[in-house]
Amino acid sequence: MQPDSRKKTDILLMVALMPPTLIALNYFMLGGVYFSSFKNFCIASAVSLSVLLGVWIAQGMLAKKMLQLFPSHRDTVKRVAIFYSLNLAIVALTVTLICWIFDLFNILGFRFTAEAWTRCLIAGGICTIVNQAVYETEISFGRIKASQLEAEQLKKAQLQTQFDSLKEQVNPHFLFNSLNSLLSLIAIDPNKAEEFVEEMSSVYRYLLRSNEEQLTTLQKELEFIESYNLLLKTRFSSGFQPVIRVEEKMKEYLLPPMTLQLLVENAVKHNIVDPDTPLTVQIYTQDEKLVVINNLQKKNKAVVSNKIGLSNIIQKYNLLKCAGVEIKETVNEFSVVLPLIKNTK
Structure with a gap:
């Protein structure tokens, strides 16, 4: 009040x-x-x-x-x-x-x-x-x-995240690149093409279900981001290099769903991703916090952004009474530090 x-x-x-x-x-x-x-x-x-x-x-x-x-x-x-x-x-x-x-x-x-x-x-x-x-x-x-008001606001934020993420994934540009990657794989490696389709299916399934819960375990987020990363690695080859180092004991901690996808997507969207200058995205835990950090190599042509992704993450944490999201940018790196919520169940 x-x-x-x-x-x-x-x-x-x-x-x-x-x-x-x-x-x-x-x-x-x-x-x-x-x-x-x-x-x-x-x-x-x-x-x-x-x-x-x-x-x-x-x-x-x-x-x-x-x-x-x-x-x-x-x-x-x-x-x-x-x-x-x-x-x-x-x-x-x-x-x-x-x-x-x-x-x-x-x-x-x-x-x-x-x-x-x-x-x-x-x-x-x-x-x-x-x-x-x-x-x-x-x-x-x-x-x-x-x-009740906070629950409604959180639900609205989750639906907005799902909508933004789904809209991003089903836009013609994404579908064109994904289908292009799939077409190439069918010709040279049918088994890998089948794996690509399965991972793409996992990504969409998680996107559609992400609004059912206010919080999800870090374990589930990591399983999803592995599928999402595979799509990006297939598309960018060695130009995209994810590194995940998460303590086993932290995997049962909680965070808002779709958080990792928004941060990885943000890194790919704003930086050059090329085998000669690979984009490295590190995800690791430290002192009951999740750190997502990428090397900074901004595209020559600025990408139009309304920063909805980061704002949405901050809004969710505020609604959960768990403020403390840290965003830092240096000459070489961009990092986001997220508090992990202890699972009391």
């Missing part, structure tokens, strides 16, 4: 919950005297309100701090327990202060006794439980709405 929206919600909650809290506390403290006249009602309410407003603000600040310390929904029980315990202490002090003020200034004949203090404390405790229940319910609904 945005800060402005959160502030408006807090004000609405205060407007809705403050009056019944004020009335309950005064009635338990003063009894029927509170409602005996409009004057009595206004005097008692004004005195109590002056104290409760300050307390309410303090409780709001405390609630905000608790959300910062325990932001996850898994910490709800711990946060509520701590928040409620602190709130009870605040309520006890508040009730004591209000009773003392009423007794000190002899407001409506009130006398500070153990019985009166206990009644007020019970009323304050009940109001605190009700108010906190309402607050926690509102927080839960807010989180559900935020989660």
Whole structure:
């Protein structure tokens, strides 16, 4: 929830919950005297309100701090327990202060006794439980709405990635080059031509299925990129040289699907790929991160690019609350460092 929206919600909650809290506390403290006249009602309410407003603000600040310390929904029980315990202490002090003020200034004949203090404390405790229940319910609904929105945004980003990737692969230029490569292989190496068709089929199958999951394992991404690399190696021969060095233990880590394909495609699109000046794309893991790096040999004619691929990757990581994508370009190299997400299943 945005800060402005959160502030408006807090004000609405205060407007809705403050009056019944004020009335309950005064009635338990003063009894029927509170409602005996409009004057009595206004005097008692004004005195109590002056104290409760300050307390309410303090409780709001405390609630905000608790959300910062325990932001996850898994910490709800711990946060509520701590928040409620602190709130009870605040309520006890508040009730004591209000009773003392009423007794000190002899407001409506009130006398500070153990019985009166206990009644007020019970009323304050009940109001605190009700108010906190309402607050926690509102927080839960807010989180559900935020989660649904983020899920929709992530789904949209995945569909956009799939569409962009599929559009790139089925455009006439790609099909022409692929069919040309296949035609040459059929003539000189039928077995390799059959392998080429199988790998091409794997590429399209993965592209079509990639929108079914928000995350995929690094193992699956590597299997896909092996097929994709074979198509590129068939097309560019020794001009394209992929190097993959991934630790076995990292293969079960997660990342958004199609990430590697976008980065390899980006490298091929913007650089010269030739046997005399081969393009080397390295993929390796380091400190629970995936590094994709290629030597930089930009084409003489600049390639038109809207950088959707890289933006899409960054957007996905942001939606997954896993920011930290690093993009670096030097005179000789272009690199992208991606955080890998631990698989908890």
